[in-house]
Amino acid sequence: MIDSDDLFLWQNWEDFNVRFLALKFCLLSVYGYKEIYGSDFLKGAYCGDMLKNIVIKIPEWNTIEVHFIKERFPGDGSWTVTDLYSNEKLLIKEKNLAVYKNGEAAPFDGFSYIQLKTTNNKDVIMACLQTKWRKLETAQPQKITISMIKKEYESTKMALADKLNLQDDDFIFLLL
Numbered sequence: 657m658i659d660s661d662d663l664f665l666w667q668n669w670e671d672f673n674v675r676f677l678a679l680k681f682c683l684l685s686v687y688g689y690k691e692i693y694g695s696d697f698l699k700g701a702y703c704g705d706m707l708k709n710i711v712i713k714i715p716e717w718n719t720i721e722v723h724f725i726k727e728r729f730p731g732d733g734s735w736t737v738t739d740l741y742s743n744e745k746l747l748i749k750e751k752n753l754a755v756y757k758n759g760e761a762a763p764f765d766g767f768s769y770i771q772l773k774t775t776n777n778k779d780v781i782m783a784c785l786q787t788k789w790r791k792l793e794t795a796q797p798q799k800i801t802i803s804m805i806k807k808e809y810e811s812t813k814m815a816l817a818d819k820l821n822l823q824d825d826d827f828i829f830l831l832l
Contacts, residue, residue: 728762730819
């Protein structure tokens with residue numbers, strides 16, 4: 657996942673986090689998990705109250721896919737994207753579990769539709785990944801602040817509402 661001989665750039669951090677999310681699902685499946693609470697899935701991270709009541713279904717490890725896509729998602733409101741390497745057209749909502757690295761300059765860096773076990777008839781939720789890369793060796797390193805997190809969340813929320821008509825309880829936002 658990380659080649660220690662290569663220069664590690666912010667794009668590598670995005671790639672790593674997308675692949676790591678898929679790996680986490682695979683490992684949970686291999687260990688026999690069929691479901692896990694959202695707060696346990698992200699143990700150690702600040703999650704707010706929303707994830708406490710979410711139960712995530714864990715798919716079979718051999719059904720999990722990772723795709724790097726050409727387009728910015730959401731773009732024109734379409735759920736169809738193009739795989740960067742195979743040029744295959746992918747319909748996001750049809751995938752069992754796939755983790756996507758979003759196209760360049762998209763409102764968030766990666767995403768996945770996660771299957772849920774709920775009592776309110778919501779069977780999936782979109783997980784939006786936003787990565788931040790902090791260069792400590794620069795004269796003025798970027799600080800990750802509450803206002804930055806809120807700004808990134810609002811940007812994601814607006815894009816999802818405008819392009820896909822998704823509301824607050826239709827997605828979770830993960831800053832990595």
